[in-house]
Amino acid sequence: MSRDRRSTLGPPAKPLLIVLSGLSGVGKDTVLVDLKKSSLPVFFSVSATTRARRSGEKEGADYYFVSTEKFQQMIDADELLEWATVYGNRYGIPRAPVRQAIERGQDVIVKIDVQGAATIRKKVPGAVLIFLVTSTLDELESRLNKRRTESPEELELRLKTAVKELDSTSMFDYIVVNRHDEIRRTIDTIKAIVTAEKCRILPRDLSI
Amino acid sequence: MSRDRRSTLGPPAKPLLIVLSGLSGVGKDTVLVDLKKSSLPVFFSVSATTRARRSGEKEGADYYFVSTEKFQQMIDADELLEWATVYGNRYGIPRAPVRQAIERGQDVIVKIDVQGAATIRKKVPGAVLIFLVTSTLDELESRLNKRRTESPEELELRLKTAVKELDSTSMFDYIVVNRHDEIRRTIDTIKAIVTAEKCRILPRDLSI
Numbered sequence: 001m002s003r004d005r006r007s008t009l010g011p012p013a014k015p016l017l018i019v020l021s022g023l024s025g026v027g028k029d030t031v032l033v034d035l036k037k038s039s040l041p042v043f044f045s046v047s048a049t050t051r052a053r054r055s056g057e058k059e060g061a062d063y064y065f066v067s068t069e070k071f072q073q074m075i076d077a078d079e080l081l082e083w084a085t086v087y088g089n090r091y092g093i094p095r096a097p098v099r100q101a102i103e104r105g106q107d108v109i110v111k112i113d114v115q116g117a118a119t120i121r122k123k124v125p126g127a128v129l130i131f132l133v134t135s136t137l138d139e140l141e142s143r144l145n146k147r148r149t150e151s152p153e154e155l156e157l158r159l160k161t162a163v164k165e166l167d168s169t170s171m172f173d174y175i176v177v178n179r180h181d182e183i184r185r186t187i188d189t190i191k192a193i194v195t196a197e198k199c200r201i202l203p204r205d206l207s208i
Numbered sequence: 209m210s211r212d213r214r215s216t217l218g219p220p221a222k223p224l225l226i227v228l229s230g231l232s233g234v235g236k237d238t239v240l241v242d243l244k245k246s247s248l249p250v251f252f253s254v255s256a257t258t259r260a261r262r263s264g265e266k267e268g269a270d271y272y273f274v275s276t277e278k279f280q281q282m283i284d285a286d287e288l289l290e291w292a293t294v295y296g297n298r299y300g301i302p303r304a305p306v307r308q309a310i311e312r313g314q315d316v317i318v319k320i321d322v323q324g325a326a327t328i329r330k331k332v333p334g335a336v337l338i339f340l341v342t343s344t345l346d347e348l349e350s351r352l353n354k355r356r357t358e359s360p361e362e363l364e365l366r367l368k369t370a371v372k373e374l375d376s377t378s379m380f381d382y383i384v385v386n387r388h389d390e391i392r393r394t395i396d397t398i399k400a401i402v403t404a405e406k407c408r409i410l411p412r413d414l415s416i
Contacts, residue, residue: 003345003371003374004345005344005345005346005349006344006345006346007344007345008343008344009231009341009342009343009344009345009374009383009385010341010343010383010385011382011383011384011385023217131409133217133218134217135216135217135218136213136214136215136216136217137211137212137213137214137215137217138213138214141213163211166211166217169409170409170410172409173408173409174219174404174407174408174409175217175218175219175407175409176219176407177217177218177219188403189403189404189407191400192399192400192401192403192404193400193403193404193407195396195397195400195401195404196382196397196400196401196403196404196405197404199382199383199384199397199401200381200382201339201377201378201380201381201382201383202378
């Protein structure tokens with residue numbers, strides 16, 4: 001019997017790169033806030049952005065607020081795992097903190113739009129991609145209506161975007177319904193996915 | 209916008225065939241008893257066997273107790289999804305109840321030895337295979353010692369078998385450590401795997 005009787009038989013202890021994405025307006029930010037409050041021992045990636053800081057937002061917690069010049073320098077130095085321009089502002093994921101967390105064996109959660117998730121899927125095939133949806137498009141519409149931040153035209157554009165985003169679901173690993181009155185359940189489902197992924201026999205490739 | 213705004217955006221509602229296997233002596237039966245007590249809305253497959261009924265065992269709950277002739281008839285009529293001979297007794301999984309549960313959309317849990325799990329993997333590639341292990345081989349040995357049902361020779365054979373069984377883990381999807389003092393955690397992990405699998409974007413093929 002060549003196997004050491006004291007060596008662990010459990011699944012390989014490999015960290016996960018979890019990408020949290022979903023329909024625009026589905027409530028990704030709220031889910032992230034609640035996930036941060038939960039007991040998950042996870043590193044939450046903080047994005048860099050060129051947009052102005054809103055009241056209540058904290059540097060290094062909500063975003064790293066940088067100038068357009070600084071952002072361009074980060075792109076040029078290949079310091080961003082992924083970046084995109086959204087409504088004229090730039091958003092990007094600094095690569096170093098994500099890589100460092102994974103190197104020390106910690107799971108990482110990255111919040112990102114659908115387009116960005118597609119980039120991560122290409123760059124890091126072993127990432128775990130979660131797609132948040134409302135239960136129906138009707139619910140998405142009523143949620144956007146409640147925010148009252150969009151004009152009717154913007155709202156219609158948002159819904160059209162959502163329908164396009166739904167065409168991208170096949171590149172994701174998991175789809176999770178975020179019911180507006182059951183966010184606890186959304187959090188529990190995401191935690192269940194993390195638990196299950198930690199038990200996978202074949203670890204995913206996480207070269208970043 | 210061609211998509212119906214009231215149609216559900218969640219994952220495809222497909223049932224799962226969950227195969228619970230693991231090292232002999234790891235405590236599969238105890239885990240199954242606790243799973244049955246939990247709130248999982250799952251159909252638990254009951255095996256047919258030619259072995260004698262032990263005191264406390266219930267026909268149709270623990271096993272279907274059948275004669276050797278009847279078992280052979282079931283094999284000949286292709287009524288068993290899988291069958292094996294273990295220590296001179298035959299054990300098999302009746303196909304019809306499993307198929308019926310899946311057809312009505314219910315998840316199914318099947319408890320089976322490692323050899324049988326390999327057969328299911330071939331016959332039903334879309335099955336979800338879970339492999340239960342002790343944390344170490346040392347723990348397996350001390351667990352077998354506590355049962356006091358094996359002679360030293362039998363115990364050594366069991367451990368050799370376990371080492372062989374460990375070589376088959378790569379055909380499984382998940383590996384779950386069943387710590388003897390933390391069975392609650394084992395149950396929660398299995399439930400998390402079920403929850404996660406229900407959220408998978410690409411449903412698995414379950415032709416039985």
